[in-house]
Amino acid sequence: MLNIILFGPPGSGKGTQALKLKLKYALIHISTGDIFRSEINSQSSLGEELKSYMDHGQLVPDELTFRVLKSYLGENDLEKSQGIIFDGFPRTIPQAEALDTFLAERKEPIQVVLSLLVNEDEVVKRIVLRGKSSGRSDDNDETIVRKRMQVYRDQTFPLAAYYTAQNKYVELNGEGSIEEVFTSLCNHINRTVALSEGADVI
Numbered sequence: 001m002l003n004i005i006l007f008g009p010p011g012s013g014k015g016t017q018a019l020k021l022k023l024k025y026a027l028i029h030i031s032t033g034d035i036f037r038s039e040i041n042s043q044s045s046l047g048e049e050l051k052s053y054m055d056h057g058q059l060v061p062d063e064l065t066f067r068v069l070k071s072y073l074g075e076n077d078l079e080k081s082q083g084i085i086f087d088g089f090p091r092t093i094p095q096a097e098a099l100d101t102f103l104a105e106r107k108e109p110i111q112v113v114l115s116l117l118v119n120e121d122e123v124v125k126r127i128v129l130r131g132k133s134s135g136r137s138d139d140n141d142e143t144i145v146r147k148r149m150q151v152y153r154d155q156t157f158p159l160a161a162y163y164t165a166q167n168k169y170v171e172l173n174g175e176g177s178i179e180e181v182f183t184s185l186c187n188h189i190n191r192t193v194a195l196s197e198g199a200d201v202i
């Protein structure tokens with residue numbers, strides 16, 4: 001099993017790269033943002049609640065995030081994949097701790113956290129551009145986008161230290177072309193796989 005977290009600020013290209021990695025390595029892609037948006041599209045009252053946080057650039061509270069994710073996992077068979085690529089989750093320390101507990105029970109821990117480094121003005125530019133075609137209400141307003149960046153710095157970036165302490169955190173340049181970033185991600189993943197296979201041999 002190959003369990004990976006793609007880490008980085010909003011607009012750093014996690015979603016685009018996750019889709020490519022999913023195909024190349026036969027992974028299940030778990031994006032809490034996508035799961036929340038599909039709940040919003042179903043026009044449920046839960047969706048309304050999720051939207052109220054997302055439209056303000058705030059994180060969905062952990063308890064609510066866990067509830068939605070658990071129900072998603074219940075409906076999707078993780079056993080059939082070669083592993084999981086997490087995109088946009090975890091976003092807080094309690095989420096990372098809950099994920100570690102969940103994966104420890106399955107004896108399939110996160111192997112590597114790949115962090116895409118992109119300068120803040122560049123990501124704001126990318127998101128506002130994406131907002132013109134994505135129809136995402138949280139992409140359209142620069143004030144909300146800046147708020148999301150601040151939430152990332154305050155609540156999500158501390159995960160870099162959390163995973164560094166586990167020796168799993170790797171930073172790479174997220175500012176190249178899609179193909180350049182993809183190649184760099186694949187190189188890191190291949191190295192992680194080779195190391196884990198080497199460790200098995202020993």
Ligand code: AMP
Nearest residue numbers: 032033053054058059060065088089091
């Ligand atoms: P994303 O599609 O990953 O950019 O997420 C869009 C929005 O969904 C975020 O700004 C948050 O409001 C919410 N969201 C997505 N994933 C999480 C998460 N793991 N924890 C809390 N809120 C989340």
